[in-house]
Amino acid sequence: AQSVTQLDSQVPVFEEAPVELRCNYSSSVSVYLFWYVQYPNQGLQLLLKYLSGSTLVKGINGFEAEFNKSQTSFHLRKPSVHISDTAEYFCAVRGIQGAQKLVFGQGTRLTINP
Amino acid sequence: DGGITQSPKYLFRKEGQNVTLSCEQNLNHDAMYWYRQDPGQGLRLIYYSQIVNDFQKGDIAEGYSVSREKKESFPLTVTSAQKNPTAFYLCASSFPGQGTSDTQYFGPGTRLTVL
Numbered sequence: 001a002q003s004v005t006q007l008d009s010q011v012p013v014f015e016e017a018p019v020e021l022r023c024n025y026s027s028s029v030s031v032y033l034f035w036y037v038q039y040p041n042q043g044l045q046l047l048l049k050y051l052s053g054s055t056l057v058k059g060i061n062g063f064e065a066e067f068n069k070s071q072t073s074f075h076l077r078k079p080s081v082h083i084s085d086t087a088e089y090f091c092a093v094r095g096i097q098g099a100q101k102l103v104f105g106q107g108t109r110l111t112i113n114p
Numbered sequence: 115d116g117g118i119t120q121s122p123k124y125l126f127r128k129e130g131q132n133v134t135l136s137c138e139q140n141l142n143h144d145a146m147y148w149y150r151q152d153p154g155q156g157l158r159l160i161y162y163s164q165i166v167n168d169f170q171k172g173d174i175a176e177g178y179s180v181s182r183e184k185k186e187s188f189p190l191t192v193t194s195a196q197k198n199p200t201a202f203y204l205c206a207s208s209f210p211g212q213g214t215s216d217t218q219y220f221g222p223g224t225r226l227t228v229l
Contacts, residue, residue, distance in 0.1 A: 009154065032216070043118075043204055043220035044157075090156060101172070102147075102218055104156040 002027040002093045006105035013081055014113050021076040021108045023091035033074040034092040034102070035065055044090065050074065061085065086112045117141065118221035120205050125226045127199075135190045135224045137205035144209060146188035147218065150174060151202040160203075163188055192226065199228045 007022040025031065032051050036044040048059025055067040065076045074091060091105040118139045127133045137146065145164045149157040159172030163182040177196025182188055188207075192199045202225050206218040 004156075034217070036220075041223070041225070043120075043222045044206075046217055046219070049217060101159060101162065102157075104149075104158075106154060106156040 002031060002095060002103045004091050004093050004103055004105035006089075006091055006108050008108050009106065010109045010111065012111045012113060015083055016080050018079050019077065019081050019085075019110065021089050021091075021110065023074045023076065023105060025072050025074065025091075025093045027072075027093060027095065029095045029097065031093045031095055033065075033067060034094075035059065035063070035074070035076050036090045036092060037061075038088045038090065038107075040087075047076070047089070081110075081112050083112050083114065085110060118205060118207055118219060120203075120221040120224050122224060123222065125224055127226070127228050129228055130194045132194060133192050133199075133226065135192070135203055135205075135226070137188045137190065137221060138186055139188075139205075139207045139219075139221075140186060141207055141219065142185075142209075143207035143219075144185065145207060146182070147206040147208075148172075148178075148180065148188070148190045149204045149206065151204060151223075157204065160190065199226060201226060 003026045005024045013019045034049045035047040038044050047063050048057045050057045050067045058064045063078050088107045088109050090107050092102045094102050121136045147162040148160040151157050158174050160178050161180045163169035179191045204223045205221040208218045
C-alpha cells in the first residue's frame with residue numbers, strides 16, 4: 001500500500017516569488033508520482049508526472065518537480081508565481097504494478113498575494 | 115472535443131433519498147473511477163472499474179453503488195445508507211497499462227448537498 005503526505009496545508013506567497021510545495025510518500029514497491037492542480041469548483045488537471053528516467057520533470061504552467069528516491073519525496077517548484085496559480089495542488093502516487101489506484105495527499109492550498 | 119462530462123454540476127437532495135450521479139467519457143478509456151472530496155481530506159476512492167461489467171470497491175464504498183454496462187458510462191448511486199453524503203464527487207478515467215498512457219483524467223465534478 002502507498003501513502004502520501006503533503007507537508008503544508010496552506011502556502012501563501014507574493015506574486016513573482018518562487019514557491020515549493022512539499023510531498024513525501026511511502027511505498028514498499030516502485031511508484032509513479034503525479035501532481036494535479038484544482039481551481040475552485042473544478043475537476044483536477046494534471047500538472048506533471050514521473051514514470052521513469054530523468055528525476056527532474058517539467059510540467060505545464062512553468063512548474064517542475066524532482067523525484068528523490070532516497071528521501072521518498074516529489075516536491076513541486078515554480079521559480080516565479082502568478083496570481084493565476086492560486087489553486088489547490090494535490091500530490092498522488094500509485095504502484096507500478098497492479099490496479100491503477102491513485103492515492104492522494106490532503107492537498108496544499110497555494111495563495112498568491114499581489 | 116474528447117473528455118469526461120459529469121452531470122449535474124450541483125445537486126440537492128433530501129435526506130433518505132437515493133441519488134445517481136452521471137459520468138460519461140468519450141476518450142475510449144477502459145478504466146473509470148469515482149472519488150469523493152471533502153475539505154482538507156484530499157480525494158478518496160469510492161469505486162473503480164477496469165473493464166465493462168466489472169468493478170471493485172475502493173476505500174470508502176459503503177453507502178454507494180455503481181454499474182458499468184457501457185464503456186463510456188459509469189454512474190454512481192449515493193444511497194440512503196451513506197451517513198454523510200454531502201461532498202464534491204469526481205469521476206476519472208484512464209487507459210490502463212504501463213507507460214505514458216496510464217494517467218487519470220478527471221471530470222469537472224458534481225457537488226452534492228443533502229438537506
